[in-house]
Amino acid sequence: MATTKSRLSLGFSRRQLLIWISFLLLSGLAVIAITFYASYAQKQLDADYIAFSSEIVRAQHDGEALRQSSLNLLDHPQPLHQRQLLQALWMIHSRQMTIEQYLQRSKLTAHDTQHILEEFTHLDSLLQQADAIAPDVLEDTSQLSSLHDLTEDIDNSLAYIYSELHTLMIRGATEQQHIMSVMTQIIIALGILVLVVILGLLVAIEKILGQQHELEHLSITDELTGLENRRAAMNRAKHILTLAKRSGDSVSLAIIDIDHFKRINDRYGHPFGDQVIKQLALQLKTMARESDVLARIGGEEFCLLMPNTNPDGASELCERLLGSIRAIIITHEENSVPLTVSIGVTTTHHQDDYDFDVLYAHADAALYRAKAGGRDQLESFVPSTRG
Ligand SMILES: Nc1nc2c(ncn2[C@@H]2O[C@H](COP(=O)(O)OP(=O)(O)OP(=O)(O)O)[C@@H](O)[C@H]2O)c(=O)[nH]1
Incomplete structure (x- = not known):
């Protein structure tokens, strides 16, 4: 709920x-x-500060060229110097337009560029005044000194604009470097994170698979002896019996039960009883064949399923088992503890016998007779007594 x-x-x-x-x-x-x-x-x-900077560096010569041509014109008012001055003015105009384009394309904020744009407006008005005087200055030489003053103002204005722009460029480039370094750090951190996550996942998968394997193993294993448990034995027996039924091969099943085990527990304690069970399991393991299914199916009860084994073969093996178990030397505080088992064995005779429950019932009935007959003995199930 x-x-x-x-x-x-x-x-x-x-x-x-x-x-x-x-x-x-x-x-x-x-x-x-x-x-x-x-x-x-x-x-x-995106802002191409390198191209912008080189344009500014080139532009810094414009003011000087203008000032020089103005000085030349002042000293020698000749058409050559007038042409040079007009050319310098034109150059400043066109450069101003290029720089304004760069400014628009750059990612500088209005706050950063406000004062520069204002100075551009001021420069515009100075250029217009110079443009108005320069073409006729040779006819009216009294304008020469005003023109010269204007060129000085233009040069100063340009110097201010370019030094401010230069500062902004350095700031922008520094910011770009900072961004690149932060991005590099982020990429490295993300890379490490991804690696850690992948590693964590691998460890988790490995652990889960290990636990799964461990659980699978535990679910089919008897904890005390390490033999298969009842469930595993039944599954394997089912498979073996199905195949044997098809081929007609005989399968035998023996149930091995320790005699008077309660007495051993009572006399020597439960932990000692556990040791006895383990020792018996070890002995059974050494005597069973690879193809046999040996399992602990109860407290002091074991089963041995023998594929491809007829009644004689099964009896012979069980007799040998009885002898070898009798021969096990078990001691408790220097006292020897006798260990015997009773065995009930059966072999498939009819088609109906190829079923674990049926075989088990037959072997159990035989075991009952072995116990009743005095223990430490083997009894075989007699088919005629079925039912
Ligand atoms: N030490 C130990 N004892 C167990 C274990 N499982 C069951 N037993 C004990 O085994 C004893 C079985 O006793 P019984 O069924 O009366 O059989 P028994 O004393 O062997 O007598 P028979 O089978 O008639 O010869 C009980 O005392 C159980 O407590 C176990 O894993 N370890």
Whole structure:
């Protein structure tokens, strides 16, 4: 009832749901953070600060060229120097347009560039004034000194703009470097995380497989003796009997039960009784064949299923078992403890006998007679007594 309550309609337990919600929340946050950072980084990395910087470096010569041509014109008012000055003015115009384009393409914020744009407006008005005077200055030489003053103002304005832009470029490039280093660290951290997760998963899978194998082994093994348990014996017996029934081969089953085991327990204690069981199991193991199924099917009861074995073969082996068990030397505090077993054995005779429960019942009936006959002996099931 409690389990049903703690499970929601979709088949998730509350704990699983919490884990999934936390996982989804964390993943969502990680995706948002990464997307935000990636778009910011992308903008910064898109800005071509190197090209922009080289354009600014080239532009710094424009002011000097203008000032020089203005000086030349002032000293020698000749058409050559006037042409040079007009050319310098044109150069500054076109450079100004290129730089304004770079500024728009760059990811610098309005806050960063506001004062530069204002200075550009001021520069525009100075250029317009110079453009208005320069073409006629040879006709009206009184304008020469005003023109020269204007060129000085233009040069100063350009110097201010370019030094500010230069500072911004350095800041942008530094930011790019910072972004690259943060991204490298993030990539390394993610790589390590992925490796750790993969390693964790591998360890978990390895552990689960180990536990699964261990559980499988435990589910078919008798803990005390290490022999197969009743369940495993029945499964294997079923398989062997099915094959034998088809081929018509005889299969024998012996049940081996320790005599008066209760007395051993009572006299020497339960742990000693366990040791006796283990010792007997070891002896049985050495005498059983590879193809036999040897299992502990009860407290002091073992079964030995012998494929392809007729009644004579089974009896012979069981007699040898009785003898070898009698010969086991067991001592308790220097007192020897006699150990004997009784064995009931049966062999498939009819089609119906190829069934573990039927064979077991027959062997058990024979064992009963062995116990009743005085123990430490073998009794075989006699088919005519069936039923
Ligand atoms: N030490 C130990 N004793 C066990 C274990 N399993 C069952 N026993 C004991 O085995 C004894 C079996 O006693 P009984 O069924 O009366 O049979 P028995 O004393 O061997 O007498 P018979 O079979 O008639 O010869 C009981 O005292 C159980 O407690 C075990 O794993 N370890």
